[in-house]
Amino acid sequence: MTPRPPRGFEPAEFEARTTKAQKKMAQSNLAGLLLMSEPDVRYFTGFHTPFWQSPTRPWFVFVPATGKPIAVIPEIGAALMRTTWIDDIRTWSAPAPQDDGISLLSELLSPLAANGESLGVMKGHETHLRMPLGDWERLLGALPGLHIADATNLVQGLRMVKSPAEIDKLAYICAIGSATFAKVPEIVFEGQPLEEVFREFRRTALHLGADDAPYLVGGAEQGGYADVISLPSRRPLQSGDVLMLDTGCVWDGYFCDFDRNWAIGAADETAGRAYDVLWRATQAGIEAAKPGNTCRDLFNAMSVIIAELDDSGGDIGRLGHGLGMQLTEQPSHAAFDQTELVENMVLTIEPSLSYGDGLMMVHEENIVVTADGPQLLSTRATPELPVIS
Numbered sequence: 001m002t003p004r005p006p007r008g009f010e011p012a013e014f015e016a017r018t019t020k021a022q023k024k025m026a027q028s029n030l031a032g033l034l035l036m037s038e039p040d041v042r043y044f045t046g047f048h049t050p051f052w053q054s055p056t057r058p059w060f061v062f063v064p065a066t067g068k069p070i071a072v073i074p075e076i077g078a079a080l081m082r083t084t085w086i087d088d089i090r091t092w093s094a095p096a097p098q099d100d101g102i103s104l105l106s107e108l109l110s111p112l113a114a115n116g117e118s119l120g121v122m123k124g125h126e127t128h129l130r131m132p133l134g135d136w137e138r139l140l141g142a143l144p145g146l147h148i149a150d151a152t153n154l155v156q157g158l159r160m161v162k163s164p165a166e167i168d169k170l171a172y173i174c175a176i177g178s179a180t181f182a183k184v185p186e187i188v189f190e191g192q193p194l195e196e197v198f199r200e201f202r203r204t205a206l207h208l209g210a211d212d213a214p215y216l217v218g219g220a221e222q223g224g225y226a227d228v229i230s231l232p233s234r235r236p237l238q239s240g241d242v243l244m245l246d247t248g249c250v251w252d253g254y255f256c257d258f259d260r261n262w263a264i265g266a267a268d269e270t271a272g273r274a275y276d277v278l279w280r281a282t283q284a285g286i287e288a289a290k291p292g293n294t295c296r297d298l299f300n301a302m303s304v305i306i307a308e309l310d311d312s313g314g315d316i317g318r319l320g321h322g323l324g325m326q327l328t329e330q331p332s333h334a335a336f337d338q339t340e341l342v343e344n345m346v347l348t349i350e351p352s353l354s355y356g357d358g359l360m361m362v363h364e365e366n367i368v369v370t371a372d373g374p375q376l377l378s379t380r381a382t383p384e385l386p387v388i389s
Contacts, residue, residue: 002175004209005168007252011085013165014046017158021063024154031117032109033063033151036130039325040122040155044069046084048253051077057094058101058131062108072104102135106142113146120151126330127152156330160322162344167368169254170323170346171377173210174366177249177256178379180205185388190239190264194220194232197243205249215248215257215327220264223271224359228352239265243388244362248327255327257348258364258378263387274309274355275385278363281305281351282381285320285333289347289367289374295337302333302351310353320350323366345369346377 021044025033035041038052041061052059060072071086074094081089090104112119122128129136140146162170180201187200198216205213218232219225220243228246237243246259261275281302288301302319318337322329323346331339333349341347350364366377 002172005165005172005252008048009046009165013163014044014085016163017044018063018069020158021154022065024158025063025065025120028120028149028151028154029118030120030149030151030154031065031112031115033120033155034105034109035061035063035122035155037122037128038130039159042253042325043155043159045071045081045086047071047077047081047086049077049080058135060101060105060131062105070108072101072108074101100132100135102139102142105139109139109143109146113143116145116147118147118149120149120154122152122155123150124152124156126156126328159324160330160339160345161342162324162346162368164344166254166324167344167346169252170256170366170368173249173251173254174256174258174377175379176205176208176210176251177247177258179208180210180247180249181245181260182379183208184245184260184262185386188237188243188262188264188388190388191236193234193236194218194243195234197237197245198232201245201247205247209251210249211251213247213249215255216245218243218245218259220244221359223268223356224274224361226358226360228360228362237264240268241265242267242271242361242385246362246364253325255323255325256366256378257323257327258366259362260381261361261363261385263385265387265389267385267387270356271361272385274353274359274361275363276383277305277309278351278353278361279381279383281353282349282363282365285349285351286365286367286374286376289341289349289369291340291342291369291371293341295331295333295339295341296335298333298341298347298349299335299337302349306351306353309355318350319352320348320364322346323348341369343369343371 070088075091241264284301318332318334320333352362
């Protein structure tokens with residue numbers, strides 16, 4: 001098993017992230033960043049809590065042009081925020097629908113508005129405004145002269161490239177995920193309801209050291225499956241089924257994300273052929289994941305192999321993505337994405353294909369891009385479709 005890294009990060013990690021952000025802010029003439037989503041707040045502060053699952057309270061972190069970030073948060077989070085590297089923590093008693101932190105934010109941002117400066121906010125793809133739209137409108141109404149700029153590329157660009165400490169965490173959870181998949185032939189059997197397969201997989205992942213297994217999807221049907229995002233049914237596994245499990249286990253706030261396929265009892269020729277094509281497409285994607293290549297290059301490398309069996313052009317939309325504090329992050333391995341790969345990007349390689357009568361198959365591995373070529377974080381799947389007998 002990969003050595004277990006320490007939990008959390010040293011203050012120097014957050015200092016480095018903030019300094020990099022501030023350099024990019026200066027290049028974009030931004031006087032500050034306003035962050036509201038869980039991964040962005042955690043990225044700059046280390047504030048890590050499952051309390052984000054409650055939609056009741058908004059949370060704000062302001063990154064100024066110089067100096068440390070400032071937290072504007074509900075009082076319930078103050079004690080935890082004080083354990084981070086953040087010194088300036090401004091709180092209110094929440095929920096307060098009439099003024100849920102808006103006065104505190106207005107006071108903090110009013111110097112920017114008075115000088116007609118620009119505030120960076122996440123506006124783009126894979127972002128959302130984690131506060132009521134009405135509150136956002138009230139905030140802007142209280143700050144005439146403040147310009148709102150899009151900071152999506154700035155923040156996502158930083159988060160795409162992982163630090164060595166982040167990669168250690170990702171390697172560890174990928175090792176736990178790999179060990180859990182290795183146990184599947186011991187915990188899965190013909191006649192077992194798919195719901196029980198999912199339950200046993202989660203138990204095994206937790207036993208092997210995962211903090212949680214919040215994402216687990218899959219399917220099992222004769223010769224393949226038609227759906228890769230389902231919750232499990234009570235249907236029992238049958239001889240001739242192809243079983244797929246796709247998991248996002250998490251450790252210290254970092255995800256693995258990869259899947260595995262098995263035949264139950266025996267594999268038919270078509271399923272075996274689909275598996276072979278996908279395994280080779282995955283290998284092509286892995287080998288293309290080198291600094292200087294683009295996400296589009298990875299997509300094209302996989303698509304050439306997939307076309308041996310499926311010429312639909314990738315109906316799912318992309319063949320992999322970034323990985324880190326979220327199960328899926330930017331960039332996307334798709335024809336539209338020309339993001340250039342650089343060292344220390346952590347990626348999923350995830351080709352899929354359609355075959356037979358409405359069936360599909362997906363294969364996925366997790367890698368880190370290095371100067372010496374791609375390095376697997378997940379344990380590579382076997383070249384032939386494994387059979388659980």
